[in-house]
């Protein structure tokens with residue numbers, strides 16, 4: 001089976017506290033995989049381990065058959081964290097261009113991708129404003145646009161639509177579904193049941209363990 005993400009017996013402890021216990025999880029390419037669970041259940045910790053920002057205490061993670069952490073693998077991953085990592089003194093466009101250049105996008109590609117991603121999150125008319133003047137929701141939208149900037153095979157989104165109004169939330173989800181239909185793999189965490197229902201496969205996380213998982217019918 002072709003797994004985009006494969007997690008094998010991952011345990012994470014902070015001091016004496018075990019926050020992930022023996023997690024096994026495989027995500028097929030071309031699906032939207034949801035992690036739902038209460039605050040503190042371990043979703044963000046798991047996601048950080050998948051993107052290589054943290055290391056497991058035990059077990060291993062592979063993304064597109066490459067063991068993580070691996071710098072090259074990051075080229076294939078678009079990651080949107082829960083807290084925004086943006087430069088307030090730069091404009092929206094400059095923030096996007098900065099991340100695009102980290103991924104070594106050529107100038108014309110940069111322009112194209114910035115226009116696409118800004119349009120997707122409805123920020124096209126705010127791109128020349130400094131990010132320091134953005135609202136919380138606008139910052140979330142910019143973070144999502146940046147996660148998409150290098151057209152990654154895998155999108156990992158930690159509560160991407162928190163603070164985003166329902167109409168835009170719907171259009172973002174429609175776009176995520178379109179990206180999935182293009183063959184992208186999307187891992188998303190959420191608190192919201194109506195978003196969880198849009199996933200192809202859902203795992204419920206509680207106390208660092210996966211309580212139950214299974215496919216969803218649409």
Ligand SMILES: Nc1ncnc2c1ncn2[C@@H]1O[C@H](COP(=O)(O)OP(=O)(O)OP(=O)(O)O)[C@@H](O)[C@H]1O
Pocket residue numbers: 014019037038039040041042043044045046082
């Ligand atoms: N660096 C750290 N040091 C110590 N404990 C940590 C650290 N990071 C996370 N934790 C703990 O690990 C547990 C899981 O946190 P995590 O952020 O993964 O949960 P979550 O499910 O993503 O919650 P939320 O939805 O609120 O982000 C929490 O009890 C948290 O306090």
